[in-house]
Amino acid sequence: MKFWAALSVLVFVAAIAFVVRPGFGSYERWFAPKPNLWSKWQAHDPTATGNLDHSAWSEFLKRHLVLNDEGVALITYGLVTPVERGRLDEYILRLTKTPIEAFSRDVQLAYWINLYNALTVQVVLDHHPVEGIRDIKISPGIFGIGPWDKPLITIGGDALTLNDIEHRILRPIWGDPRLHYVLNCASVGCPNLGSAVYSADTIEEQLDAAARRYVNSERGVRLANGKLSVSKIYDWFIDDFGGTEQTVLMHIAIYADPDLKRQLASISQISGQHYDWALNDASQ
Numbered sequence: 001m002k003f004w005a006a007l008s009v010l011v012f013v014a015a016i017a018f019v020v021r022p023g024f025g026s027y028e029r030w031f032a033p034k035p036n037l038w039s040k041w042q043a044h045d046p047t048a049t050g051n052l053d054h055s056a057w058s059e060f061l062k063r064h065l066v067l068n069d070e071g072v073a074l075i076t077y078g079l080v081t082p083v084e085r086g087r088l089d090e091y092i093l094r095l096t097k098t099p100i101e102a103f104s105r106d107v108q109l110a111y112w113i114n115l116y117n118a119l120t121v122q123v124v125l126d127h128h129p130v131e132g133i134r135d136i137k138i139s140p141g142i143f144g145i146g147p148w149d150k151p152l153i154t155i156g157g158d159a160l161t162l163n164d165i166e167h168r169i170l171r172p173i174w175g176d177p178r179l180h181y182v183l184n185c186a187s188v189g190c191p192n193l194g195s196a197v198y199s200a201d202t203i204e205e206q207l208d209a210a211a212r213r214y215v216n217s218e219r220g221v222r223l224a225n226g227k228l229s230v231s232k233i234y235d236w237f238i239d240d241f242g243g244t245e246q247t248v249l250m251h252i253a254i255y256a257d258p259d260l261k262r263q264l265a266s267i268s269q270i271s272g273q274h275y276d277w278a279l280n281d282a283s284q
């Protein structure tokens with residue numbers, strides 16, 4: 001028993017040392033969810049021309065999304081009225097009753113993104129006030145953190161979690177790194193919650209715009225004294241960005257504004273990473 005206790009301490013100390021070391025890559029990457037296809041959700045109708053109504057979610061964002069001085073999108077959680085909350089709940093319920101397999105891929109993509117973001121706001125409202133989403137400890141298991149592994153909705157007879165939507169549906173089916181720029185985790189360090197709903201008609205333009213917005217923000221990329229620090233998102237999900245430090249740099253350069261792209265041309269490695277888990281709450 002003493003041996004195992006000592007070994008546990010050594011592993012813990014080693015993990016801490018690994019976390020705090022400078023540069024790119026940390027132990028957190030080991031625990032980041034991997035894409036794990038839930039094949040049921042691949043069903044779609046490529047000939048379908050119908051669309052979905054996201055106006056209720058759009059109205060909520062118009063009323064409660066604000067930008068602070070740093071350009072971070074915040075939600076006025078404390079000002080949401082019971083009536084507005086009821087409309088948000090009705091919108092989410094309506095989406096869960098939609099036969100999504102009968103729609104085209106672009107309609108499905110907008111559907112899952114809007115649903116994920118609306119669900120995240122809903123779960124924060126359920127537990128507000130709270131300092132950060134990780135403090136909403138409703139995920140099952142001893143090591144459960146935050147709300148991501150808690151079944152929140154039922155669609156087609158199956159219970160779904162936020163992680164199911166992101167890692168079992170969106171990432172494996174679409175395989176698009178830009179998804180990380182449109183899924184909001186209610187944190188300051190996360191890419192902004194979009195002020196407009198995502199639509200099948202404009203989804204490509206919206207994905208590109210979200211990528212440019214984040215890459216060219218301090219939350220995404222920071223350059224100082226010739227040293228580059230990037231959001232931990234690029235570390236956690238490095239495989240989605242090509243799998244190496246160099247492919248991450250190449251990805252960032254695609255969406256960088258001219259001045260940032262010029263500075264990146266002389267950067268050969270990532271020197272650090274950052275992320276702010278504070279809640280995207282306009283009242284904090």
